[in-house]
Amino acid sequence: MPDAEVVRLDDRADRRRGGEEPPADAPTRRGLAARLLAALGLDPTADSDALAAFLRGRLEGDYPVDEFGFDVELTEQVFLPLLRPLVRSWFRVELRGAENLPTDGPALLVSNHAGALPLDGMVLHSVVFDAIGRHPRMLGADLIFSTPFSADLARKTGTTLACPEDAERLLRAGELVSVFPEGFKGLGKRYADRYKLQRFGRGGFVSTAVRASVPIIPVSVVGSEEIYPLLGRLPTLARALGWPYFPLTPTFPWLGPLGMVPLPSKWVIEVGEAIATDELPPGAADDPMVVFDVTDQVRETIQQTLYALLMQRRGTFF
Incomplete structure (x- = not known):
């Protein structure tokens, strides 16, 4: 992290310890929640209760799907x-x-x-x-x-x-x-x-x-x-796994999980x-x-x- 940023964060911590309010543009819990909401596609201006309601509905199974299971x-x-x-x-x-x-x-x-x-x-x-x-x-x-x-x-x-x-x-x-x-x-x-x-x-x-x-x-x-440029299909291994083919590419399986990128x-x-x-x-x-x-x-x-x-x-x- 750049030195200037470290000083700024340290100064903010000192002000909090001394009871001084952080500047208006400082990150807050609400701001972090807004970022999380935005990452999930929810309205970042909404209250974090929206995120809680969304997650609660997921956990409780209280959400609509159509006859094919589309959510x-x-x-x-x-x-x-x-x-x-x-x-x-x-x-x-x-x-x-x-x-x-x-x-x-x-x-x-x-x-x-x-x-x-x-x-x-x-x-x-x-x-x-x-x-x-x-x-x-x-x-x-x-x-x-x-x-x-x-x-x-x-x-x-x-x-x-x-x-x-x-x-x-x-x-x-x-x-x-x-x-x-x-x-x-x-x-x-x-x-x-x-x-x-x-x-x-x-x-x-x-x-x-x-x-x-x-x-x-x-x-x-x-x-x-x-x-994933396909170089080979290994039919014997594919049949054993029940797959239509086993992909051999320049990166998979040679690089392990990285080969899936x-x-x-x-x-x-x-x-x-x-x-x-x-x-x-x-x-x-x-x-x-x-x-x-x-x-x-x-x-x-x-x-x-x-x-x-x-x-x-x-x-x-x-």
Whole structure:
């Protein structure tokens, strides 16, 4: 600590011992409480009783969740504020095409998936909420819900199981839903295959969107491939652990827990124009050819946008 600061703090301590009041701008318990409130996303001008009430509600289980387990209060006041430094300062995410995000009504966001760990879903949640004030309800794979901590966090922050029934219920309720059709095939791509989209499954997300007559909005993410450059997958060890792959990166597992720190790649997220589904003929959701054509259109749109973004960026980390 600089000498000038030490003297100032010592002088303040002497004044307190002598009964002298500290200066008006000196830190106080109330000021520290305000900082804690701000860190949790609560109003820093509010009384510390607000923090006590928030924590008491957590401990007593007295807080609302929806039928899927989504905890809006926890997400907005704790999860997103903790995530924002990663999004804004570490990855320096730039959102393009925010005008294509619907401010109301149901829609399906469809994005590429990469990065060994599903950080891209959380980052997308953060930037969409900050842009339009809506929570994208992410559809997650079975593995997320078979791990205790992961399952609890996913449910509470708005993720639900990636199945047609849950997706359709959310869309019919007017929610904004996000899906990553590449699944673990996308997350587990080798670094040599970065930004080459994997197969989009069988187009189940298209059938769901068509059945609910909601627009499909393609989302292209550049930067996620470099946070954990995947060099190998160790299939034998992965099967033993029940994982789809065991990630070998330049830092993991060689550096232990430090190897889990993502590299600070520069992210660009571009939201494309909506692809309408309400003009398709009746029964289109059950027509394999229609589903294939729309799926291919969405995939090709994302792939071409990724190529364009890669051509535009100056470098991986700036």
